[in-house]
Amino acid sequence: MTALSRWRRTGLWALAILLGVGALAAIAIATTPPGDAMDPEGVGPTGAAALVAVLEDNGVDVETFTSVDDVRDALAEVDEETTVVIANTSNLGTAAATTLRQETLGVERLVVLSPSTGQLRALRADATALPIGADVRVESRCDIGTVDEGDSLVGIDARYEPGSGTTGAKVCFPLTLTSGSGDDGGDDGSGDHGAGLIELPSSPAHPPMTVIGTTTGFTNGQITQEHNAAIALRLLGGSPRLLWYQPDVTDLADSEDVEDGSLLPAWFTPSLALVGFSLVVLALVRGRRLGRLVPEPLPVVVRAVETTESRGRLYRRAQDRPRAATVLRLATLDRLRSRLGLRRGDSVETVARAISAATGRPVSEVLDLVSGPHPTDDAALVRLAQDLSDLEEKAHRP
Structure with a gap:
């Protein structure tokens, strides 16, 4: 392989690695972590600091919590002039939802943003959640106090249908056959495909509850569009005290939602798949199959005994007889240990007694x-070399 080919191959691998890293970065950037949406302290497009600031300017005492246990402690003395909002249901486990439902039975209103059907069941709300697939703009077509006739909301991302046994439920923002095109059509306000907001009256199982299928509509990036701000202020500012519950990932524990891998960020699985695919490709490209051994012709033939003869000539030239004698004796002892079944660590005296027994020599x-x-x-x-050789022969054949 020439130097040019090696450089070209290295360049291709460097390009592949850069493309892989770029793809991972794009996936990570494009995916919003679940806990960021509607963060009451977030000042970015997905945060809700603007809504919290306006609520506080209007005299609402906003208390923020990230754990259902903290919300339960705050509701120890239930006040009817208290509203509780679950701002981001991505981290709301069914166990936490059940606890919250039990603790909020005496509050004025419970507002839930974009819950799933499983979370609604844990909250004992007789309704079904249906996905939309994209954020849409919908007109209210209702007048229920928190929402006025003619209000329009941008950012509806979930729709809901009340159960057949629900009585007194009010629906707003119906999603009809033509709602995605900007014409909300329909005159009965029920919606051919569910509604973006359902208001459920209080029952022995839950407090007055408003389920609205939007999260992005009340964020900093969209709060100023259409009537989003007015609707948010009426929903969350109707009580002097607002408990803002932003579930943390720990509130997914003991939840059926954990089984679908929701504890992991959305970009983890595709990133892991991309890394695994890259490793397989690398193994296929760089791996080489071992073929049969190929003999290589040598320029000269080197005899095996040549090293021993060369070392002997060096000893003779250096007149190092003690060293040569030590090498001969150690080699003889090692061979005799093996022949007589002795251990390598046995002392010279032990080996000598065994040799004496095998040869009959003192x-x-x-x-x-x-x-x-x-x-x-x-x-x-x-003479020493000859005697050692004779000793080995006799010990080998006593």
Whole structure:
């Protein structure tokens, strides 16, 4: 592979990695975390700080909470001049909804923004939630006090149908066959496809409840459009005290909603899939199959014994007889340990006794061979090597 090909391949991989990182960043940016919508302290387009500020300017005491336990403590002394709003139902578990319903039985009004059918059932509201798929503008076609005839609301993202056994329910913002085109059509106000707002009277199971299918309509980015601000002020400003409940992710515990993976951010699954796909592609491209071994012709033939002979010549040239004798004795001891079934850690005395038993030679003679004084000349070194070889032969064949 030439240098140009390697650089080209590296460039392609760098481009693929950059595209993958860019895709992950785009998914993360395009996905709004559930807890950000209608944040009472949020000043961005999805926050609700503007609505809270206007409510407080009109004399409403706004108290914000992120836990159902804190709301329950605040409702310890229930006041009929109190409104409770569940501003973001994305993190509202069915267990938290049930607790909230029990604790709000004496309040003036409970307002819920864009709840699901499961959350409505936990709140004991006889209604069904139906998705729309996009934010639409709808006219009220009703006059119920909190909503005037002719009001229009931008940002309806859910529709609701009251149950057949519900009595006294009032509906506003009907979604008819032509509502998506700006003409809300219909004269009865019921809506051919449900309604954007349902007002349920109080019952032994729940307080007076207003269910409205919008979250984005009351955010900083859309509160000034059409009659959104007026409708929000009438819904939430009718009582001198407003408990703003912004459920945290911990309130999803013990909820059936947790089973669908709602604890994870929406971008997590596609990001994980993209990373996994990238790893598979990388493995397929970079992986190489091992073929058969290919012999490589050598320029010269190197004998296996050449290293030993070269080391011997070095010892002879350096006149290092003690070192050569030590190497010979250690090699002999290692081989004899293996032949006689001894352990590598056994002492020289133990090995000498075993050799003596195997060869019939005295232990002192064996010790003199394997650990005696070093030879003083070449002739003594040669004799030592011959004696060690003879000792190995006898120990091998006693």
